[in-house]
Amino acid sequence: STFTMAPPRSFAERYAKDRAWRARRARVTRLVAVSVVAALVVGWTLFAVFAVARLKPNTVPPPPIVVDEPSSPSSPSVPAEEETVRRRDPLDVEVDPRTQLEVPRFWRPPLEEEDEEEDLVRGEPTIFVMIASYRDFQCRETVTSALSRASRPWRIRVGVVEQNADDDVKCDEPVEPCAANPSQPLCSFRSQVDVYRMHASKASGPIYARHVGNRMYRGEAFAMQLDAHVQFIKDWDDLIVEQWRATGNDMAVLSTYLTDLQGSIDSAGRSTRKTRPIMCNSNFEGSFPARYLRHGAQPEEVPAIKGSPMLQPFWAAGFSFSRGHFVRKVPYDCCLPQVFMGEEISIGIRAWTFGYDLYATESSVVFHEYAQKSQRRRGVHMFWEQKHGKGESASRSLLRLTSVIKMLPPSDAAIGTGGDDNSIDQTDIHKYGLGSERDVDLFYKLFLVDVQHRRAQPLCKFVKTGVMHRDFSAHLRRNGRGIDYSNLVDYDTKAAIDAELNTNWRPRARRGLTRAIEMNEIGWLRNAIDAADRAEIAASDPALLDRARDALHKLQNKPH
Numbered sequence: 001s002t003f004t005m006a007p008p009r010s011f012a013e014r015y016a017k018d019r020a021w022r023a024r025r026a027r028v029t030r031l032v033a034v035s036v037v038a039a040l041v042v043g044w045t046l047f048a049v050f051a052v053a054r055l056k057p058n059t060v061p062p063p064p065i066v067v068d069e070p071s072s073p074s075s076p077s078v079p080a081e082e083e084t085v086r087r088r089d090p091l092d093v094e095v096d097p098r099t100q101l102e103v104p105r106f107w108r109p110p111l112e113e114e115d116e117e118e119d120l121v122r123g124e125p126t127i128f129v130m131i132a133s134y135r136d137f138q139c140r141e142t143v144t145s146a147l148s149r150a151s152r153p154w155r156i157r158v159g160v161v162e163q164n165a166d167d168d169v170k171c172d173e174p175v176e177p178c179a180a181n182p183s184q185p186l187c188s189f190r191s192q193v194d195v196y197r198m199h200a201s202k203a204s205g206p207i208y209a210r211h212v213g214n215r216m217y218r219g220e221a222f223a224m225q226l227d228a229h230v231q232f233i234k235d236w237d238d239l240i241v242e243q244w245r246a247t248g249n250d251m252a253v254l255s256t257y258l259t260d261l262q263g264s265i266d267s268a269g270r271s272t273r274k275t276r277p278i279m280c281n282s283n284f285e286g287s288f289p290a291r292y293l294r295h296g297a298q299p300e301e302v303p304a305i306k307g308s309p310m311l312q313p314f315w316a317a318g319f320s321f322s323r324g325h326f327v328r329k330v331p332y333d334c335c336l337p338q339v340f341m342g343e344e345i346s347i348g349i350r351a352w353t354f355g356y357d358l359y360a361t362e363s364s365v366v367f368h369e370y371a372q373k374s375q376r377r378r379g380v381h382m383f384w385e386q387k388h389g390k391g392e393s394a395s396r397s398l399l400r401l402t403s404v405i406k407m408l409p410p411s412d413a414a415i416g417t418g419g420d421d422n423s424i425d426q427t428d429i430h431k432y433g434l435g436s437e438r439d440v441d442l443f444y445k446l447f448l449v450d451v452q453h454r455r456a457q458p459l460c461k462f463v464k465t466g467v468m469h470r471d472f473s474a475h476l477r478r479n480g481r482g483i484d485y486s487n488l489v490d491y492d493t494k495a496a497i498d499a500e501l502n503t504n505w506r507p508r509a510r511r512g513l514t515r516a517i518e519m520n521e522i523g524w525l526r527n528a529i530d531a532a533d534r535a536e537i538a539a540s541d542p543a544l545l546d547r548a549r550d551a552l553h554k555l556q557n558k559p560h
Contacts, residue, residue, distance in 0.1 A: 084154040085126045085192055089218055098335060098427060101202065104215040107328065118221045119324070121155045125221030127237055128324060129156060131171070132209035133228035134163045135200055135381040138369065139171035140186065142228050143193060147185040149269055151235040158193045159216035160228075163203040163383070171195055171228070203383045204337035204392055206317070211332035223327045225320040229369045229377065231261055234269035236365040240321050243362055246308045251356045251482035253322040255279070255315045257298050258368035271364055275300045278360035279314035280463035282345070284454040290398035291454045292407060293345040304466040309359035311469040311483075313447045313459060315348030318368060322356070329354050333401070333432040335425050338387055338394035342401050349405045352443050354435030355482040399424050404433055406440050407451055438485050446485075446493055461505065462497045471496065505535035513537070513548045525552040 093102040119126045129146050133139040143160065147153045160171045172195050178187035186193070196212055203209065210225065217223060222241065233239070244252055256277045266272050277298040285294045295314055303310060320326075330351045336343070348358065371377040402408035403424050434440055443449070448457035462468050475487045509532040516528035529548050532538075537545050 083121055084189075085121050085157045085220070091194065091216060091218075096334070099202070099204075099208070101198065103212050104196065106215050106331065107218050109219060109328075119219050120221065122152075124152050124155045125241065126155045126157065127222045127224060127241075128217050128220035128327070129158045129224045129226065130161075130210070130213040130216065130327075131158065131226050131228050132161045132163075132206055132213050133171055134203055134206075134209070134383050135165060135168050136228040137169050138229040138377075140169060140173055140175075142226065142230050143171055144185045145230070145232045146236075147189045147192070149232045149234050149236055151238045153185070153189055154192075156189075156192060156237065157218075157220060159213055160193065160195045161198065161209045161213045161216075162195050163198045163200050163209060165200045168200070170197075200381075201386055203386050204390065205339055205383050207332055207336045207339050207343050208334070210317075210343075211334050214327050214331040217324060217327045220324045223320075223322055223324045225317065226366065227318050227368060230258065230318075230366050231265060231369070232366050233265055233271045233364075239363070240361070240365045243309055244321060246362070247357075247359055248480055249357055249476055249482060250323060250480045252309070252359050253315065253320060253326055253351060253356050254309055254359050254361050255320040256312075256360045257295070257316050258319050258366060259300060259364055260373055261367040261369045262373050264364070264367040271367075273364055275302050276361055276364050278303075278310060278460075278464050279312045279316055279358070280460040281458065282314055283456050285341070286398065287395070289408060290395060290402050292342045292398060292402050293449065293456060294341050295344055299460055299464050301464060303360075303362050304464060305469055306362070309362050310463075310466060311472055312358050312360050312463050313348075313443075313468070315344055315351060315358050317344050317347070319366060321361075326351065326356060329435070330356070331432065333404075335427045335429075335432075336397040336401055337390070337392040338384070339397045339401065340384070340394075342398055345407070346401050346405055349407075349440060349443060350432075350434055353438045353440050355437035357483050396423070396425060400429065404429065406434070409452055437482070442485060442489065446488065446491060448493055457494075459493075459497075461500055462493060465500055465504070467496055467500050501535055502540070506537055506540055509535035509537045510541060510544060513544050517548055517551055520551060520555070522552065522555050525555070 089107060091104040094105050095101070096103050131139065131142060139160065139162065143158050146158060147156060150156050162171045164170065172186055172190070172193050174181070174184045174186040176184065178184065178190070182188060194216055196216060198209075198212070213225070222244070224240075240254065244254055256279055259273055259275070259277060264271060264273050277300045279295060279298055281298055282293045282295045284291045286292055295316070330347060332343070333346070336346075351358070369377060371380060399408065444451055447459060450456070459468075471491070472483055472488065475484045476482070477484050509528075512528040512531050516524040519525075525548055529545070529552065532545050532548070
């Protein structure tokens with residue numbers, strides 16, 4: 001047999017075969033690489049989805065918390081279909097050593113957040129509405145009004161401190177059972193209402209109730225404080241946030257005495273008022289040594305400045321709206337039992353020293369039902385019906401209050417920790433003191449308060465005319481973090497008031513007196529003399545004022 005060898009391959013054949021083999025290897029390599037990358041992408045995507053799902057808060061809000069008493073709702077809450085405001089943290093409790101009550105712990109933000117973060121729901125800032133109620137049958141009406149008339153009710157969280165007797169109507173108790181009428185705001189928004197229940201017998205006044213209410217705050221973007229017998233207007237939440245933003249001041253606190261409810265809200269829920277109160281009238285009252293500034297009746301007029309709330313020197317407890325950090329930085333004192341008047345000057349001055357600026361709203365978004373004009377509110381319960389046998393002293397509380405804000409000269413009280421009425425309770429006093437942003441003595445200087453002699457001069461001509469607002473707003477910091485009062489140390493408030501009187505008030509008063517003397521009628525003369533007194537015309541033109549008074553005297557004594 002013979003063996004025949006295949007002819008040797010040419011170089012071209014070997015090159016073509018090698019090239020085909022390399023191409024197949026490259027295709028396989030690319031396929032493997034693409035498969036690996038795809039597997040990695042799918043894996044990381046699934047991991048990210050799982051992680052987000054774990055981190056995303058539960059959109060079903062928790063039930064309302066009740067501290068000190070178990071809750072017994074008449075029906076289960078209605079689940080929310082969309083995201084609503086939720087507490088960031090639970091209302092965990094601690095024991096108050098003074099009252100022995102279990103109370104919520106104060107909330108503190110994570111260090112990295114501080115005051116820069118704004119709590120949002122559906123892109124809108126959240127609002128914490130704090131209400132202190134003492135046996136108030138209108139409390140549930142107030143809560144219902146806040147939720148039903150809000151433009152975006154899902155961003156509202158209500159915290160109520162309820163001090164009730166056994167048979168009183170609960171603040172979160174709907175008129176009808178939720179099973180029968182689930183559309184009631186206290187049913188449909190039940191998860192957004194937190195109630196702290198304290199028996200009425202343990203009540204010691206509005207300051208402690210609001211202290212507990214401050215403890216219920218949980219990081220909402222804004223905080224509002226109200227009485228338990230008010231009514232809101234339609235879209236109040238949008239309107240008040242808009243007014244706050246118009247100040248351009250992150251340290252702005254909108255606060256005022258509220259206008260009476262009668263005739264203030266129409267059938268559509270809109271305000272009928274063009275005027276609003278502004279806080280400018282205060283004077284000393286009380287017994288020595290603990291005399292304090294108490295705010296009196298405030299003027300209610302059409303605002304002198306349009307497009308923004310107006311600066312004012314004083315704060316009101318019945319209505320306050322601010323960034324939430326105000327509640328955290330200037331909380332109500334724990335240890336001022338039996339005080340009804342005095343809380344306002346305490347919070348207001350402390351807030352000012354922390355760098356907050358007080359404003360009157362440009363328009364009202366809520367109205368107060370005063371007992372003087374409301375038949376159903378006559379004979380309402382007051383906390384001092386519970387004061388007997390508690391060993392609590394309002395006088396001693398006022399000593400602590402005035403000493404903290406340096407309204408009590410050191411010579412007028414013996415500082416100590418004894419139990420007599422002339423000593424000052426030192427319990428946790430360092431937690432409720434003055435801030436370091438501004439010196440309290442500058443407050444007293446600018447706003448004409450003589451602490452040593454317990455005298456205060458009228459400020460309404462300085463405040464309601466817009467003089468304070470125009471002069472002080474010019475020093476608002478560029479970053480919007482409050483007015484820089486270091487530029488106002490030498491400001492002369494008395495001179496500013498005199499300038500306003502000489503420019504506007506006194507010329508009108510002189511014309512009015514001259515016209516009234518010419519008319520020679522009792523009504524004209526009385527009105528002109530009243531206006532002249534408000535303009536302090538006696539300091540600049542006493543002769544003209546005397547002529548008017550003489551004319552009035554002659555008419556009043558003229559025989560008929």
